[in-house]
Amino acid sequence: MVQNIIDVRNLSKSFDISSKEPGLKGTIKHFFRRQTKSLKIIKDISFEIKEGEIVGFLGANGAGKTTILKMLCGLIYPSEGSILVSGYLPFRRKENFLKNITLIMGQKQQLIWDLPPIESFYLNASIYDLDKFEAKKRIKKLSEMLEIDEELFIPVRKLSLGQRMKSELLAALIHEPNILFLDEPTLGLDINAQRNLRKFLLKYNKETNATICLTSHYMKDITSLCKRVICVHEGEISYDGKLDLLLKKLSPVKEILIVCRSEEDAIKLENYGFTVKNKTKNEITLKIENNSITSSLKTILNNFDIEDLFINEPPIDEVIGKVLIKKDYDI
């Protein structure tokens, strides 16, 4: 049986946040008497993650995804509840725990700006207690997986964002962690760089059985990497389960555009009993429930003279967008 590597129970986090009224009067008031209030950012959440799983955290900006990730890796102390990651209490930041994890943030970097990435890799290698031979071996292996070569010897400030992100990944993975926390790793990358990064993460997960917790606003990241998603809405978990189940629930019907050979056939199909979205001459668009797609198509192909057929999936961003603004999903 696969073990739980992350166990979160009734976790809450509150922050003291100050607010300021606009204008000079507000600024002076804010300077002398700062109004702060305690805001509960994370509200009593519980979940488990199994070893080797890739889990996507979905939610609108400010929903609390990054706060959860930072509590999981031990950067932020929880206000209430308990977290166990790989058997450790993360906020104690024990050496063996830190050697097991890594955090990659798309908008922050740890590479030394003026030096080639290779210098940062060897620095990290010494921090993680790796000897030169082992470090060299791992750099070679990871750079092959990430398809970077000459970039290792060019100052970081001269690299493109994509090359820099690959180097950031290498720096963060040199100690071969088995839990990866990725906070918007593809932020700002072009389509090819995003695809390469996703390809690499899948390969890394397959080869090392590493657990990956990921936040991203790019739905392609989520759909290509995560089988399971945890949706966070205003600090609470609104959905925790399989991504395809969520998609089915959120968009239970597919639209099928059928081009008939004759207008008569289209009229016949219109009156056959399917839900028709629209019809123009010999083209007809039907709305068919996901669970009856196969049988419906069989009926259509057997009984009508069809010239062409298109199945339109609703745009994933649109579907997932619903999750970000709604709290409850009873699936």
Added chain:
Amino acid sequence: MNLRKYLKIYKKFLHTSLASELEYKTNILVDLITAILSLAGSIFLLSIFFQNNGYIGGWKFEQALIIQAIYTILNGITNTWFNPNLTEIVKHIREGTLDFVLLKPIDSQFFISLKKINPSGFLEIMLGFLLSFFCIRINQINLNLSFLTLSLITISCSICILYSLWFFISTTTIWFVKTWNAIEVLRSFLYIGRFPLNSFSFSLRIFFSVFIPIAFITTIPSEVFLGVSQLWKIVLEIIVATVFLITSRKFWLFALKFYSSASS
């Protein structure tokens, strides 16, 4: 703490930091010229003070020069290690890059205090030592083992006090976010440390001894140099340095519990 591992990491810090700094040759050159001009200016200023009066606070110009030498060594250490590292703490906290430091399996205080060096500060340290040797000659100080030991102890204590004060102020960034001004004030106080403590009024002497122990930083090592220091003062400096060092450490660990990281 695994000393060998930390030495190995420090060697890497030195290497990467030097390599980073050497990327900008002109900057290094300007820093080196600034260090030389700054020392020349300070000695010139001191000589003006002593021009009409042979003594200030009971110190002769040749003796006051020792304080200048110790100040130059300490300022060199400040510019080599404290300035590039401890001012970065504010940046780390404001921008959230402290996250990377805290997730490394090494001591975070070691990492943020020693990761960078500014090579031009080395010249200042060397100039400070040269001035010290010059002062030893002109003040006809007898170089012996006890003199060297006590000098080393008091200067090390001064470094610890200065580091702790600076680190303490930088740590408060976790709550106050911006503390540049407080660090500037500390630097100004260190600047005051170039003059003998006795040259200040009684109330200022108390202030610089009790509240902000600048007096310990330069005056006591200078007194050791001149052979006029009393044992209780040396012991007091050791105690102050130890208390400051321990307090700064405890304060850092305490402050980290309140670290909320910058938002993404």
